[in-house]
Amino acid sequence: MNLTASPAIAAASEPAADQRIDFRSRDFLRSHVRDTLAFYAPVARDPSGGFFHFFKDDGTVYDRTTRHLVSSTRFVFNYAMAYRHFGDAAYLDDARHALRFLRDAHWDAEHEGYDWEIEWRDGQKRTLDGTRHCYGLAFVLLACAHAAMAGIDEARPMIDETFALMERRFWDASAGLYADEATPDWRLSDYRGQNANMHATEALLAAFEATGHVLYLDRAEKIAGNITLRQARLSNGLVWEHFHRDWSVDWHYNESDSPNIFRPWGFQPGHQTEWAKLLLILERHRALPWLGSRAIELFDAGFSRAWDDRHGGLYYGFGPDDSICDHDKYFWVQAESFAAAALLGARTGSERFWDCYDELWRYSWAHFVDHRYGAWYRILTCDNRKYSDEKSPAGKTDYHTMGACYEVLNALGSPNNAR
Template identity: 25%
Template structure:
């Protein structure tokens, strides 16, 4: 393990401890409601005019619970409980018999009561981590009740779940990817086999539907029967999601012993080939399987997933993957963790890598803290292996 990856890991840890957590635990939380604001403006102040996505509450609950588990935020479990308690009291669906609404006004009142599958994946993830840091069985009970609600209301033919309780023209792989993540997190937290079985069903969807072995890419949009969506919509590829699946598949392999190398290497190399802007090291938001750029923008989260995938490939012996990860952390600071307010960040860069979205969505902290977890796990794992070899 090089000193570069250790130094960049410590750099990110210090950014969380010194800057991000002090900022977001105070300025990012409504002092009376205990709910998360949607985002900070470029000047670091709360954007009090922004509508608030309900899923942001779940993602922030995960963030603070994870920070608590790392010893970075003593109040993390309490903040997470407050966030979830606010949603359960103020944004539960009024008539569906379970689950949550979708969107709140700047005054934190429900203005869109639809139920969306993607939103609910993050509540399952939040419950998993709340259980990890609190040990309270109620968090697992709520997760079980929520997934039963999804089964009853949104279970769909051909596997997986419908998009929600609204009309939709395509099905997305993205909510299922995060449900895969949530089920693995719930299994790790609880040790209860049904969660791993659900993860296995979602892995099967990846193998049979989402991944295209002929082109070596992950597709995003599908018809109701999981055939590829028609026309240009069906050809959308998000390199960041390909990288994210590398990390998730590696996690699944560690839990089950199932080999996934036939997928991870292909996804990683193809994402680099078709999705990387070589001069800056940023990932395009979307491309075609041939590498034609559909969106010249580059979100912050895509780079965090590139780094996580590079750590997976470094453990698998991929040449230069560790160096690429270390360099990409430096790139993360150069292009995104460079807001004028310490602990804030830039969300999106444009065609020429200029800032096009300087606001800092609270939801991005989910990606950033998972990255920190994975960097620390990588460094600890390399150190442990070195000690065993020298013993």
């Protein structure tokens, strides 16, 4: 991905971050989620099945037929969570609509797997990419868990079925981690990665919350320890992305492709902070002594190495020598980091984490949030200019930004104790 920012598509002039905004306010967070949902509401739903996946800044759909498994699952999450928080029956209907498409359109009955990318035209599916990704299955599990928690009964058996598929096809018992990728007929590649395991942990925690089955919590704990402790000891104490088949570190995988959307080279500050968030969610259910301290270590490591003192925001990646290898700013990195900061602030009582939270929000409010049309821009240059007017391509859906707001609401606790 060789992108060059153009002055013609520089970020629209945004209001400076208003010092009067209380970014820790429940009302602010709920309002922001509503505003983000409103960006998608008028145009996203496809009556013939599922939702469109590609949106310009103003909401114009610029690809009406391509459907990606990651977006299809994240739309289920978005609307299931919206229904749980706001109680609007339209959100529940959208969640059912999204789940139905995920189950019926992406599922390959012949090979018993979910297709990574399909063409959807006139109510008919054509597989574009049938590669099996554990990352994709993790999001299927997450979608089913949140749909079940929203009261969609048909999602409940899908939780167990999806977990069983992950276990049968991807679980590496000797490593205590999931493999990453397979051909459509389930021949595993040699590549191993942490990203699929991180999102599997997220999904397993949600599956436990949806079902109460301790099996899911046990598996989440095992993966979390193996990635953030054992594997991290092989890579300077931080979470590296890429590994060989034997789970030794692959320092060179995608070395020339640091902006890769799913497998970027370098340490990802956003994944250090996202793991910090997940460790604290795990701690809610299982108070292991190492979780809190490790969450602090990972958050501090990512934030201190990647914060841009000149232009604000967190860079996308840094190398093993701590030098920045990708100077761009990505929406999800800021969002996952403010969620982690809030959880750490609530967990420790330390104002320094809330200061990080406020700073991330001030930066994001000034540069990433589209105050005209709603939702967040996806990627900016280091000096906060847009690369294009493609706000929400496949995979985005603002799942990260809305999910982060929901996690902050959890951290703030009962509405009766809200600011």
